Amino acid sequence: MTRTQVLDLYFMEARSKLIDLAAFLDRVDRAEGEADFRLRAFRDAVSHLSESRPSRARSVLLSLSDPSTEPIPRAPGKGAVGAWPGPEAK
Secondary structure: OOHHHHHHHHHHHHHHHHHHHHHHHHHHHOOOOOHHHHHHHHHHHHHHHHOOOOHHHHHHHHHHHHOOOOOOOOOOOOOOOOOOHHHHOO
C-alpha cells in the first residue's frame, strides 16, 4: 500500500485512539494522590511514538515488558497489571 492508502484506511481509527490516550492522561493528571510505576511506564512507552523508525510498536511493547529472563519462584499478585514495575519491585 502507499502511504496515502494507509492514511485513508487507518487514520480515523488512530486519531480516535490518540484522543482516548490524551483523555486518559488528562484524567490521571486531575486525579489526587501519587501515581505508581504504571504511569512512568506509560509515559516512557508514549515517548517512543515520536521516533522516526519503523519499530515503534516493538519499542512500546518492550518498554512495558519485564526484561528479565530468570523465572521467579512465585508471582507477586493474582493478575497482570500491564507494565513492569522495574527492578526495585523485586
